[in-house]
Amino acid sequence: MSDVVENSRREKLVEAAATLFHRRGVEATTLKDVAHASGVPMGSVFYYYPTKDDLTAAVIARRAAHVVDMLERHSRRAGPVGRLHALVDVWMSDRYVDAQFGCPIGSLCFEVARVRRLDATAPFQTLIDWAESQxxxxxxxxxxxxxxxxxxxxxxxxxxxxxxMSAPDLIAGEVAYLKNWIRGLRILDEHPRRQAARRTAERAASTHRSRST
Amino acid sequence: MSDVVENSRREKLVEAAATLFHRRGVEATTLKDVAHASGVPMGSVFYYYPTKDDLTAAVIARRAAHVVDMLERHSRRAGPVGRLHALVDVWMSDRYVDAQFGCPIGSLCFEVARVRRLDATAPFQTLIDWAESQxxxxxxxxxxxxxxxxxxxxxxxxxxxxxxMSAPDLIAGEVAYLKNWIRGLRILDEHPRRQAARRTAERAASTHRSRST
DNA sequence: GTCTATATTACGATAGAC
DNA sequence: GTCTATCGTAATATAGAC
Structure with missing residues (x-):
């Protein structure tokens, strides 16, 4: 669940930084911007985060923790197809902001990784591992x-x-594409006979479940 | 074919800028870096490109022109499958530098588009349109x-x-994945009878071609 | 057209009073 | 712990000699 409720001052700083890093990128946002957005005076940001890299590392850790929380939530869903669908649906919901500023995880990790002063592998590592197990x-x-x-x-x-391209519809289209792909994967990896059997069984099970709940 | 051979001084500047923008990002590279890398003194870069945005726009235009040239080259290949394969093979060849600095087109266009002072849609527009027609x-x-x-x-x-993730193998894996997907697309969109007929015909044609050339 | 020398601004970071 | 005032540096950009 991760210790999110922390000291409040530190938390306010990373939160403001996370938003600004997403909207403008980390190189393009100044610490003055972060100070202003969080309502913390300039001198104090250096008290909590001695360097900009320290603050950036905290933002990455925060994103990584959010990914873990999100996947934990999706893991409570019924089957692997539903879980994977739940994951891509996050992009569907976020498509309007992502179409303005990009994915908050991807843009941050990429920018940081290219300069390579910090490790930013955690969010993607978690995401890929989880998807693999599904x-x-x-x-x-x-x-x-x-x-x-x-x-x-x-x-x-x-x-x-x-x-x-400033095009949220591109995301909507790809989400539909991916959900369909995930749905169809079961068909391709199975012998037609087994497939038919499983599907009949599933149909029965799902009917039963929707009645009993 | 686009006028690439230009004045030499201007061309040297965009070339150096393109490389540095790819390796470090545009925000993170200074005009002094560009001046030094191109062997052009500081004062002269402002003679050719009055602002950093002007230079950045030139780099985007250069990338866009390269995409056009590349696709024109691939369009001379035999069928749509071969053309699409040729496109993804570019990523295969470039995987070691891309795994260090990202795709030179994507990283540049994204960084520029997020700040939104310049138009950077051209390369992707061209790429998508071309792929669509294939x-x-x-x-x-x-x-x-x-x-x-x-x-x-x-x-x-x-x-x-x-x-x-500093992992060129990820690109290699995805390239294999995509080539296989492209190959298989024909199968899915066709009735089994027609499919078998076409494949037999193709096999014959390809045997004939490989002999005659 | 070319280049040196410099103006101007704003960044990350610090010192030190409270 | 908190905040103001400021340092040193480096960035974009200009002025003006050649």
Missing amino acids: FRALGAGAKSRAHAAHLVAALQGISLMASV | FRALGAGAKSRAHAAHLVAALQGISLMASV
């Missing part, structure tokens, strides 16, 4: 890792393109 | 636009992730 649960076997990378890449790429 | 030639019909967006998004996303 694909594995779905029966994709050895292909699961590639599927996971493909899924996360598609979401990142479409966010980038949508922001370049 | 998918259409392939018989994907109304789905062609979505396929095109999906393809370019996948390439952009995997470049971003590869650079965050």
